[in-house]
Amino acid sequence: MGWPRLRNHFTTRTLTLPQLCSGQHLDETSGSAANAGGPSETQAEEELNRGWKMATSVVNSAAGDYEPQPTMAADYQDLKSLDVADESGKRFGRGLPPSQSSWRRICPTNRLVLILMGLCTILALSVGILGIQGVQLSRDQWGTQEALKSFNKTVSSGLSILQRKRNSTSWKLAALEKTLSTDNDKMEKVRKLIQGQLDTLQEDTRTFQCDLVELKSNGTKSGCCPKGWIIFQESCYWMSRSTMSWGSAKSDCQRKKAHLVALNSPEEARFVNQRRRPGHTWIGLTDVSGTWKWEDGTLYTLKQTDWSEGQPDHWYGHDLGGGEDCVEIYPSGYWNDNHCSRSFGWVCEMALKI
Template sequence: CVYACEDVSVCATTHESVYETVWLPPHQPLLLQRLCSGYRLNLLVLGFNVLMLVAICVIGSQRAQLEEELRILKENFSHFSSGVLMELGVLLSDGGSQLTSLEAKLEKQQRDVKADHATLLLHLKHFPSDLRILTCQVAFFQSNGTDCCPVNWLEYEGSCYWFSRSGKTWEEAENFRGLEPSSPPVFQKFILQHTNPFDTWIGLTDSDGSWRWVDGTDYQQSYKNWAATQPDDWQGHEVGGGEDCAEVRANGRWNDNFCKQVQRWVCEMRRNVTG
């Protein structure tokens, strides 16, 4: 048995014969212990600082990488936005052009439909008269002649009338089909229904100095419907000359006018004359 004893005298007297004395070194100084403890603390702090430095480096590196990725994303988004805006502008431009073209086509179709509708109404309006004329023409060929009016002429009270849709001078109109000669008031009303609101030539002239009807009717004995102060043979036309040809105004009154004036006219012939 080995016993450790700090007090040498006690150990020598008390256990001298029994135990073998082992000498222990004296305790380490407190300063050394403190130094060891401070060294460990410094190592711990140093290790912590190293870890913090490594963490900061890692975070900094990741931040730089994230910033670079964010910059790339911003550039890509900017390019994408520019491209989208450009394509959108092109689409809007093309769409606007196509819309304008479609609107123009639609307006044209509407005008065409209105024109066709007006033409159809006109045909429907004249259909009974055209049918009657056609029936008369068929009867004419079957019976070798009948007292019906030619196609596009209107029959009224035993006479056939043709109303122009364009203008000519008085002489051109007379040479074309023969102007309407003298007519009683009842015929004047019928004529106005088909000429109003246009002024219309009639077959009356004083080119030789006195008024006469082109069909030979006696002017002095025939019906007259001159407007107030007419005929006046006005000489103020720019091309010179007076007023030697008669026209029917929209109000039904007669007026003498410059024969070179271009306006509509009416032709008349007896119903027993076919053409």
């Protein structure tokens, strides 16, 4: 029912599909209008809209009698959109400039280029300044390193000199110490030699006095020690050649009208040490009664310089019964308390009667 009207409308103005796609019908209309002094572009657009509305109403009314053709309607809708877009593009292309972004409106391209060039210049200057400072810092660092190397070389040289001097001083001190030790040994030997000569001289003097006393008394008095005895100061000394216990040695001295030696002075102790046989030797000192006493009856005051280190100790660990109550002379010359049953050499002493 509506299709004849649509057909009559389109027969009044026949358009091909290429003409619709390219918008040629609009150009012709506008061209004819322009040539004839006809309607303007706005009137052409209004005429197009009226035609579109008429076509749509005809199609809708004919939809009840005939099956619509979606392809034709869709194509016409697309053509209308293209016409409107084309006309809008032509109108706005002639009337308004193309839209710009907000960044370009704020900062135009030439100004942005100038700013970037300024930043690059500042960056280049900064890099140059930093490079100059780096070169200067490198020079300062190199100078500091050279100064440190020179200082280390000076210190090392000084230390080497001090080390050589110290080694030289140590060698000299060692040589001097060796020389002093040798001199001390020589002096000790000389001292012992002189002391021996003095003792011999004293002994010869004592013998001469004994002979003189015996000569003056026509043999009634003996001013000399018995044969085999050694005279020193006012006493005679006998050195054993065997060993026995402290009690047996005491008894032997008593049979000789003497007693175990009593060392009452450093000179007497030195004399006995020089004349006694090597080894351990009994002397006449004991604390059997609880008090240190000599066999000649004199008391002894303890002097640590006479004793070996840690002595006397009254040691009971020898399994011989009892403590250590008798005194011996070590080979070193110092004293030690020992068990009286041990067998050592001994020295007897008697007073010289003139």
